[in-house]
Amino acid sequence: MDFNLSSSLFVGEQKFNTFEPQKTYDVIIIGGGPAGMTAAVYCLRKGMTTGLITRQVGGQMAETAGIENYLGYRYINGLELADKFHDQVLQFGIDFENDANVTDIKDGLIKEVHLDNGRIFKARTLIITSGKLSRKLNVPGEKELTGKGVAYCAICDAPFYKNKKVVVAGGGNAGVGAALDLARIATHVTIVQRRDRLIADQVLSDKLKHYENVELLLGHVVKEVVGEHHVAAVRVENRETGELLEIPADGIFVEVGSIPNSELAHGLLELNDKNEIIVDEFCKTSKPGIFAAGDVTDVPYKQIIIACGEGSKAALSATDYILSNPNF
Amino acid sequence: MALFDDxxxxxxxxxxxxxxxxxxxxxxxxxxxxxxxxxxxQFVDEICDLNPKLKMHRYNLVTDAEKAAEYNIDRVPAVVMLDQDNKDTNIRFFGVPGGYEINSFLGALLEVSGERQDLPEEILERIRKIDKDIHIQVFVTMSCPHCPGAVITAHRLALENSKIKADMIEANTFVPLSIKYNVSGVPKIVINEVHELLGDQPITAFLDIIEKI
Structure with a gap:
């Protein structure tokens, strides 16, 4: 039996200071994924008074089964790596608000962060590292059948598809990873991929060859999830010919990428057409004193290792901004 | 062989x-x-062995039917957590809390022992006001990273108000029960048999449903 112990859940409260609403922080970091936690370590080492607001420690990383491209670890479980990051942040003692959503940001020399629990915090600089959320298919049947065959977490829900047929929507790393998890359990797995080839890393795609029960349907998109009380079939369309095809299936796992969690920046910061926060090479956004890093920004390639690098850069830029600003 | 390595x-x-x-x-x-x-x-035994403050009491569902009835246990394996005065906290674990779920088991031990993180006063006030019998069942799998969060929230509600009972249920161990509640995605939260929530929902989402019952 395996145990996915998350030891950082249990660090005593000695390092968890709660936010002080009356205090003006040097830096408030919004988002506790790899970018946010790296930024926190850099800020704290620079002696900045720092607060971290998160919805979930580790972000998308904590939900990743295995990571094989973060150097220093040939293989590590996502939760374990998130734990190590968290440990490294907590060695300093940081003001921490977990399980909170930022609803609004008020700009100014001193910035205000409004939370959904009614609390308001103040800071000289902000670093937005709010990451991404899974993208939905947005097709008929998806919402109605969520939890009834429509699934978004293969490692969580794969056990329910023993001896059943499933569809995986998406041919990137997450899609192929899900297909590999499911191929061991389900009788048949169909990967439906928009493009005419898989875009997952070669090392992952190669592993599919070991499974005879995995079928590739390239150049197709999911149009509808069919079923009354539970998924019965998935309707897909050939992108070239427009031909419709119905794949009988007991479930569909959606792994079609993600969308930036940038709602908090709407109307405040410049975003690109993908709703990513536009940053320059110093992680500066369109507003002075507000920085952003990681998957929520327009920096290409969403990777843990890139998010970490960007997070450190944002922290150093925020520090420079404070030190060189005569108002502080 | 020991379950836990060094x-x-x-x-x-x-x-x-x-x-x-x-x-x-x-x-x-x-x-x-x-x-x-x-x-x-073995899981419960090895964990309780690690700290002298954790006292394990073992019963058999069949031969200790009286005890089972006392704690309302009708399926096994099951864990009931009692505080230092043997008061039932209404926290239950059905199935082995392995994989990611070890975190909710440890969380429950700490919280029952009195080591709890503070909840905001307005949330506590909402929990205290609940005066109907509430039964929360959280279905999980061991490989689900989001599941412990939902279990910890449900158990915390039970700890704060004795009208609330909260169960963790390992879905693959109790297949007929999972089928009964149409569980095909986890965490699935079933409140008083008919109200459903999916995912690691915040405590306010639990309360929004409970307050309408």
């Missing part, structure tokens, strides 16, 4: 140093027709 054992010991007061861990199993009972027994 590395995990060291981490567990460190985490369980946080246990404040005694916790009475009541474990139910049966000898036949329970595939996971021996693993569950």
């Amino acid at each position: 590395n995990i054992r060291t981490q567990l010991t460190h985490i369980l140093d946080g246990v404040k007061n005694e916790v009475n861990v009541v474990f139910f199993s049966q000898e036949i027709e329970c595939e996971s009972c021996s693993d569950a027994h």
Whole structure:
């Protein structure tokens, strides 16, 4: 039996200071994924008074089964790596608000962060590292059948598809990873991929060859999830010919990428057409004193290792901004 | 063979140093027709061995029917958590809390022992006002990273108000029950049999449903 112990859940409260609403922080970091936690370590080492607001420690990383491209670890479980990051942040003692959503940001020399629990915090600089959320298919049947065959977490829900047929929507790393998890359990797995080839890393795609029960349907998109009380079939369309095809299936796992969690920046910061926060090479956004890093920004390639690098850069830029600003 | 290797054992010991007061861990199993009972027994036994404040009490579902009735246990393996005065906290674990779920088990031990993080006063006020009998069942799988969060929230509600009972249910161990509630995605939260929530929902989402019951 395996145990996915998350030891950082249990660090005593000695390092968890709660936010002080009356205090003006040097830096408030919004988002506790790899970018946010790296930024926190850099800020704290620079002696900045720092607060971290998160919805979930580790972000998308904590939900990743295995990571094989973060150097220093040939293989590590996502939760374990998130734990190590968290440990490294907590060695300093940081003001921490977990399980909170930022609803609004008020700009100014001193910035205000409004939370959904009614609390308001103040800071000289902000670093937005709010990451991404899974993208939905947005097709008929998806919402109605969520939890009834429509699934978004293969490692969580794969056990329910023993001896059943499933569809995986998406041919990137997450899609192929899900297909590999499911191929061991389900009788048949169909990967439906928009493009005419898989875009997952070669090392992952190669592993599919070991499974005879995995079928590739390239150049197709999911149009509808069919079923009354539970998924019965998935309707897909050939992108070239427009031909419709119905794949009988007991479930569909959606792994079609993600969308930036940038709602908090709407109307405040410049975003690109993908709703990513536009940053320059110093992680500066369109507003002075507000920085952003990681998957929520327009920096290409969403990777843990890139998010970490960007997070450190944002922290150093925020520090420079404070030190060189005569108002502080 | 031990379930926990030395590395995990060291981490567990460190985490369980946080246990404040005694916790009475009541474990139910049966000898036949329970595939996971021996693993569950070993799991509870090895954890309780790591800290003298954790007291394990073992009962058999069949031969200790009176005890089972007292704690309302009708399936095994099951764990009931009692505080230092043997007061039932209404926290239950059905199935082995392995994989990611070890986190909710440790969380429950710490919280029952009195080591709890503060909840905002307005949330506590909402929990205190609940005066109807509430039964929360959280279905999980061991490989689900979001599941412990939902279980910890449900158990916390039970700890704060004795009208609330909260169960963790390992879905693959109790297949007929999972089928009864149409579980095909986890965490699935079933409140008083008919109200459903999916995912690691915040405590306010639980309360929004409970307050309407």
